[in-house]
Amino acid sequence: MKITTLLTSVAAVAVMVLTGGTSVYAESTLDIVKKRGHLRCQVGQPSPGYYNLDADGNWYGLDVATCRAVAAAIFGDANKVEIQSVSSQMRFTALANGESDLLSRTATWTLSRDTQLGLDFLQPNFYDGQGFTVRKDSGITSALQLKGAKVCVLTGTTTELNLADYSRANNLNISAVTFEDFNVRDETYLNGGCDSTTGDKSSMAGNLAAFPVPSDHIILPETLSKEPLAPAVRHGDSQWRDVVAWSVFAMINAEELGISSSNVDDMRANSDNVSVRRMLGVEGNLEKGLGLSKDWAYNIIKLVGNYGENYEAYMGHGKLGIGIDRAGSANALWTNGGLMYSPPMR
Amino acid sequence: MAIVTISTSNSRPPPINEATLIGWMRMHLFSSPLNSILTILTTYIIYLTVSGVWVWGVVDAIWIADTRRECFDINISGACWAGVSAWMENIFYGRYPREEIWRIDFGLFLLFLWMAPLWMPRVRGKVIIGMTTVFLYPFLAGYLFSGGDKGIFMSVMVSAAIVGIIANTLNATLGVLADRSLSNFVNNKLGFGNAPEEKQQKVFLIFLAVCFVLAYIWQSGWQAEIVSWTKWGGLFLTLVISGIGIASALPGGIILAMGRRSKLPVIRVLSTAFIELFRSVPLITVLFMATTMFPLFMPEGVVLNKLVQVIIAVCLFNACYMAETVRAGLQAIPKGQAEGAHTIGLGYWGTMGLIVMPQALKHMIPNIVGSFMGLLKDTTLVSIIGLFDILGMLRSISRDTPWLGLHKEPLVFGAMLFFIICFAMSKYSRHLEAKLSTGHKV
Numbered sequence: 001m002k003i004t005t006l007l008t009s010v011a012a013v014a015v016m017v018l019t020g021g022t023s024v025y026a027e028s029t030l031d032i033v034k035k036r037g038h039l040r041c042q043v044g045q046p047s048p049g050y051y052n053l054d055a056d057g058n059w060y061g062l063d064v065a066t067c068r069a070v071a072a073a074i075f076g077d078a079n080k081v082e083i084q085s086v087s088s089q090m091r092f093t094a095l096a097n098g099e100s101d102l103l104s105r106t107a108t109w110t111l112s113r114d115t116q117l118g119l120d121f122l123q124p125n126f127y128d129g130q131g132f133t134v135r136k137d138s139g140i141t142s143a144l145q146l147k148g149a150k151v152c153v154l155t156g157t158t159t160e161l162n163l164a165d166y167s168r169a170n171n172l173n174i175s176a177v178t179f180e181d182f183n184v185r186d187e188t189y190l191n192g193g194c195d196s197t198t199g200d201k202s203s204m205a206g207n208l209a210a211f212p213v214p215s216d217h218i219i220l221p222e223t224l225s226k227e228p229l230a231p232a233v234r235h236g237d238s239q240w241r242d243v244v245a246w247s248v249f250a251m252i253n254a255e256e257l258g259i260s261s262s263n264v265d266d267m268r269a270n271s272d273n274v275s276v277r278r279m280l281g282v283e284g285n286l287e288k289g290l291g292l293s294k295d296w297a298y299n300i301i302k303l304v305g306n307y308g309e310n311y312e313a314y315m316g317h318g319k320l321g322i323g324i325d326r327a328g329s330a331n332a333l334w335t336n337g338g339l340m341y342s343p344p345m346r
Numbered sequence: 347m348a349i350v351t352i353s354t355s356n357s358r359p360p361p362i363n364e365a366t367l368i369g370w371m372r373m374h375l376f377s378s379p380l381n382s383i384l385t386i387l388t389t390y391i392i393y394l395t396v397s398g399v400w401v402w403g404v405v406d407a408i409w410i411a412d413t414r415r416e417c418f419d420i421n422i423s424g425a426c427w428a429g430v431s432a433w434m435e436n437i438f439y440g441r442y443p444r445e446e447i448w449r450i451d452f453g454l455f456l457l458f459l460w461m462a463p464l465w466m467p468r469v470r471g472k473v474i475i476g477m478t479t480v481f482l483y484p485f486l487a488g489y490l491f492s493g494g495d496k497g498i499f500m501s502v503m504v505s506a507a508i509v510g511i512i513a514n515t516l517n518a519t520l521g522v523l524a525d526r527s528l529s530n531f532v533n534n535k536l537g538f539g540n541a542p543e544e545k546q547q548k549v550f551l552i553f554l555a556v557c558f559v560l561a562y563i564w565q566s567g568w569q570a571e572i573v574s575w576t577k578w579g580g581l582f583l584t585l586v587i588s589g590i591g592i593a594s595a596l597p598g599g600i601i602l603a604m605g606r607r608s609k610l611p612v613i614r615v616l617s618t619a620f621i622e623l624f625r626s627v628p629l630i631t632v633l634f635m636a637t638t639m640f641p642l643f644m645p646e647g648v649v650l651n652k653l654v655q656v657i658i659a660v661c662l663f664n665a666c667y668m669a670e671t672v673r674a675g676l677q678a679i680p681k682g683q684a685e686g687a688h689t690i691g692l693g694y695w696g697t698m699g700l701i702v703m704p705q706a707l708k709h710m711i712p713n714i715v716g717s718f719m720g721l722l723k724d725t726t727l728v729s730i731i732g733l734f735d736i737l738g739m740l741r742s743i744s745r746d747t748p749w750l751g752l753h754k755e756p757l758v759f760g761a762m763l764f765f766i767i768c769f770a771m772s773k774y775s776r777h778l779e780a781k782l783s784t785g786h787k788v
Contacts, residue, residue: 045738045741046742046746047745048745048750052746053436053441053739053742053746055432055435055436055746057440057444084576084732085732085734086732093638097642181741181753183744183751184753187753206747207751209750210414210415210750210751211751314747320747322747322750
C-alpha cells in the first residue's frame with residue numbers, strides 16, 4: 001500500500017498545481033449537474049450504516065440519503081444520482097478533478113483537510129468518535145484499565161494514530177495489532193487474538209451487533225477523538241456549496257418542525273405554521289438564491305425523508321439499521337440536547 | 347542342444363504389492379517404522395482439516411435464512427450460505443438491472459455459438475471464425491451489454507457481427523451435416539457451382555454484402571435500453587476485463603516481441619522501452635495512473651469512462667508480459683528454420699507467419715495459458731479502484747446490514763468459482779498441447 005499512498009499524494013499535489021486549489025470549472029457546478037441530468041455523488045467502499053449495496057444492487061445508507069436529497073432538491077427525482085464508489089486513497093483527487101460533484105462519505109472534517117485539499121466541508125450529518133470494545137467477562141469498565149493490553153486496530157487510519165496518542169498520554173503501554181480489513185480485525189478479537197478492538201463507535205456498534213453473541217461484549221464509555229463526518233464540495237463554488245449545505249439543513253429542520261415523508265403533503269396543504277409554509281414553498285421565495293424550484297425542500301422530505309427518519313432507517317433500529325441509539329448522543333436534535341442544529345430557514 | 351518346452355509355463359501371480367490394496371499400502375505407506383509414523387500423522391492432519399471444513403461448510407451449514415442473525419440462531423458455528431445465495435445475482439451480474447440480465451446471458455450464449463465451430467470437425471474456414479470472434483463479436487456483445495444510441499460506427503459493426511454470427515452458424519451446420527462450406531453451398535444454389543474459385547469467392551462476397559445491407563436495415567429498427575457501465579459488476583465485469591485483456595494480449599504480445607527482435611533500431615528501441623517500462627511497475631500502479639493521473643491531462647470537464655481506462659491499462663500491461671513469453675518461444679526456434687524458409691523464397695512475414703511463429707506458439711502454450719490465468723486473477727485488483735468486480739461484490743456482502751460481518755463464506759465461494767474457471771483453462775491447455783502434440787511424449 002506504500003506505493004498507492006505515494007501515488008495518491010503525487011496525484012493530489014498535481015491536482016492542486018494544475019487547478020491552483022480552486023474549482024476546475026468556470027461554469028457553476030449546479031449548471032453542469034442540471035445540464036447533465038444527474039448528480040455524481042461520491043461514496044466509499046461499502047461501510048455499514050453509511051453506504052451499502054443491498055442484494056438487488058441498490059445503494060442505501062445515511063450518506064446515500066444525502067446524495068439522494070441533493071438530487072431530489074435539484075431534479076425533483078431522488079433517483080437522478082449516480083453513486084460512485086471511490087477508495088479512500090483517491091477520494092479527494094476524484095472530487096478535485098471533477099469526477100464527482102459531491103463527496104458524501106465518512107470523511108472527518110479537519111482543519112488541514114478543509115484548508116489544504118481545495119475543498120469545503122459542510123454541515124456534519126453524523127458525529128462520531130473513537131472508542132474501545134472489550135469482552136464483558138474481562139471485567140474492564142474503563143479504557144484506563146487497558147494497561148499493557150493488545151488492541152486490534154485498522155491500519156492507515158487516524159484511529160491508529162489516536163490510539164498511540166491516547167496510550168502515551170495515559171501511560172498505558174498499549175500494543176497495537178493492525179489489520180487492513182475490519183472483518184479480519186473482529187475475527188481476531190473474537191478468537192482471543194487481542195484484548196480489545198478500537199474504531200469509530202458507530203461502526204463498532206454495528207460490528208458488535210453482528211457478533212455471534214453481542215451481549216458478551218461492551219463498548220467502553222471513553223471517547224478518544226472527535227470525528228464530525230461531513231459532506232464536502234470543491235472549494236470556490238459558493239452556489240453549489242449552498243445547494244448541498246441547505247439540502248442537509250432542510251432534512252434537519254424538517255425533523256425539528258415535525259415534517260416527515262408521511263405527513264409532508266398534509267403539512268403543505270393545511271399547516272398554519274409560517275416556518276413550515278415558508279420551507280415547503282407555500283409562502284415566500286427561499287428558492288431564489290439557491291437556483292432551485294419552489295418545492296425543493298418539499299421534494300427532499302417527500303422523496304428522502306427528514307434526518308430522523310433516515311437515522312432510524314440506517315443507523316438506528318430500522319430493518320436496515322445497525323442499531324445505534326440516538327437519544328443522548330451528539331446526533332440527537334439540539335432540542336433534545338444533541339448537536340443537530342439547522343440555521344433558521346427564512 | 348536346445349531345451350524346448352511345448353506348452354507355455356503357468357504365469358506366476360503378480361507381486362503381492364501390486365495385486366491387493368493391503369499389499370500396496372504395506373509397500374508404499376508402511377515400509378518402515380518412520381514411514382508408518384509419518385503416514386499415521388499425515389492421515390490424522392488430513393482428517394482434522396477435512397472433517398473441520400466438512401462440519402463447518404456442510405453439516406452445520408445454514409442454507410436458508412433472511413439475516414445472519416437467523417443463521418446464528420439456528421447454529422452458531424456453521425457456515426451461513428444463505429447470505430451468498432441471497433447475493434447470487436450481485437456476484438454474477440453486479441448491479442446490472444435485473445430485468446435486463448438476459449442480455450448478458452444472451453451475449454455469453456452468442457460467444458459459445460460463435461466459438462463452438464472451432465472445436466467441430468469438418469467445419470471449413472476456422473481461421474476466419476477465430477478472427478471474427480476477436481474482431482466482430484466484441485462489438486456485438488459490447489452493444490448488447492451497454493445499449494443506447496448506436497451511431498454510424500456501431501451500426502456498421504453490429505450489422506457485420508449479425509451477418510458474421512448467422513454465416514458462421516450456417517457454415518458450421520453445413521460442415522457437420524453435409525461436409526461442405528457455406529460459400530460452396532451458396533454458389534451451387536445460385537448456379538455457379540462449376541465456376542472458377544475466384545469467381546465463387548466474388549459471388550460469396552456479394553452474397554455477404556446483400557446480407558449486410560439487410561442486417562443494417564433490420565438493426566436500425568430497434569435499440570437496446572442503455573445500461574451505464576457503472577452498473578456492470580460481479581463475475582460479468584471480471585470476465586469482460588480479462589476477456590478483452592486475453593483477446594488483445596496475444597496479438598499485442600506477438601507484435602511487441604517481433605518489434606523487440608526487429609533489425610530496425612527505432613522499432614526495436616521503442617518496443618524494448620515500452621516492454622521494460624510496463625513490466626517494471628506493479629499493475630496496481632498502472633491502474634492508479636490510468637484512473638487518477640490520466641484525467642488531469644484531459645481538457646476541462648471531460649470525464650473519461652473509468653472502465654475503458656482500466657481495460658486499456660490491463661491490455662497494455664499484459665501485452666508486455668505476453669511479449670516476453672512469445673520472445674522466449676521465438677528464441678527457442680533454431681536459426682536454421684528461418685534460414686530454411688529464406689531459401690525457399692519466403693520473406694519476413696512469410697517466415698514469421700508460416701514457419702517460426704506457429705512452432706514458437708505451440709511450445710509456449712503452457713506459459714501463455716499460465717499468464718492468462720494470472721491475468722484473470724489480477725483483474726480482481728480493480729476492486730481497489732472502486733469497480734465492483736467479483737471480489738468487490740464478495741467483500742460487500744459483509745457490509746450489507748442483514749449480513750453484516752459475513753466474510754468467510756463469500757470468499758470461500760469466490761475461491762471455488764476461480765478454481766473452476768482456472769482449472770477449466772488449465773485442462774483446455776493440456777488438451778491443446780495433446781492435440782498439437784508438442785513436447786516429448788513419454
